[in-house]
Amino acid sequence: MRDLHQTDSVLASRDDARAQAGIRSEHMPYLPASTSPYTPDAVDPAQLVWAETVAPGGYTHKVLARGSRLRFDDPTGDACASIVVYNALEPCERLNVADTQKIPWQAYLGAGSPLLSGDGRVLASIVEDTSGRHDAFCGTSTDAWNTAKYGDAAPEGPSPSGRSLLAKAAAKHGLTKRDLPPSVSFFQGVRVEPDGALEPVGSAGPGHHVTLVAELPLLVLVANVAHPLDPRTDYVVGPLRVHAWRGEPTSPADDRFGATPELTRAYLNTIDHAEARG
Template sequence: MHLTDSVHSARDDARAQGGQAGEWMPYLPASAGPHCPPGVDRAALVWAETVAPGGYTHKVVARGSRLRFDDPTGDACAHLLLFNALEPVERLNVADTQKIPWQAYLGVNHPLLSGDGRIMAVVSGDSSGRHDAFCGTTTDAWNARKYGDARPEGPSPSGRGLFVKAAAKHGLNRRDLPPSVSFFQGVRVQADGALTWQGSAGPGAHVELVAEMPLLVLVANVAHPLDPRPGYVVGPLRVHAWRGAATGPDEERFTATPELHRAYLNTVDYCEARGL
């Protein structure tokens, strides 16, 4: 029983809840999280969180940070938006992310580019191979039509609705939200142009990114818009980040192609001018 009939009772009741933990939560400090990625020093962690099915999260991370997304059940779908944390008008550009590397399918060493010709992040590790840079995320209208409900607090929230909530916490609104990419539920383009959902690679897959500039990261863990299953199927998503270094000129991907080399030079120029 909760006794809150006075200020002192309410205080005592609130303090009695201390130490309790939920299944879906950020861990503070991050080093206290129970799922530290293999080979990572716990002391270096700056973000450790399990995102609920139908949940969202957001974080500002420094240049050089490593981000890792894990799909423990095979049903997570990590819809991702990136913004320049210093100047959020610079944001993920999915068209350039497909065009500049001459490759529409996300995988290791694939850059996530902004519309300013800079590399915001790069995929540095991938055990899934099932991703999507075509469809974006779900909308309220889509989810209401398919599932009968799209409320952010309801049983089948849309990715767009959750992105709006996450963006608002950083002074952004729905007009600031570009198309997103997603990890762990694959899509392929057929010869006739049709988009085909591949599903996941199964439980235990992970994706790692390197932040090539200071980033505002928004994540919505919701069902993929092409998922043919009638129910709202999505599993938990684990998110970690730890300190590291941005890609340097001695690394192969820095000069892998003329286009990527130019994009990296643009990025380094921007960051070094700001003392990053």
């Protein structure tokens, strides 16, 4: 416990606060981003625009420029990144999980998968994936779910729900719970059985990553929480590393642009929308 004399006046409180300026946490944003100790291989630290380690049960958010690369790393095998993305210029355009699955004829996310909006445009593309264990079926956990399973769902408690944390992240950008669509999850997979049952398959183990490219200016919301179908009775989630750096959006020269007629149309819609807005 601190000595009360350290904070018994305004000046003492100021000095106490400044004395803690050099304290570092294992889970924090790295400012500037180039100081990240976990910069991905082959990425120039000077190009980083976002670097952060998200705590288990934590959340984060960021606005990224079109073309930015966004990489998530699961160092322990227990991260579960619940993600929602929006068109940062017009947040009414947001991730549509149903269209993300049905328009490209994909049930499971992986390299080459687009994250589509309800307007037929690609918000982000998955360009790299070493995990293969993701979920676009279940969304993230809710307060009711976590309260029933763990006995608590408070955002500041030991088992926060993904929806509550995403709502906190959304509020930083003037959005409310009504603006939150279903999310996708990276690093904790789910498969559909022949009878239609959803079967959790867990993670691919530690050390895997997923990289996306922002096809439009993106608002990214992230909650790092236990997957709702995690069979473990305890609330288990590991740290999540996030890095972003400047790059270029998908172009007709990229293989994924012409992978299917549906994808070509979605990318054309995206480019048209972006170019019309400069």
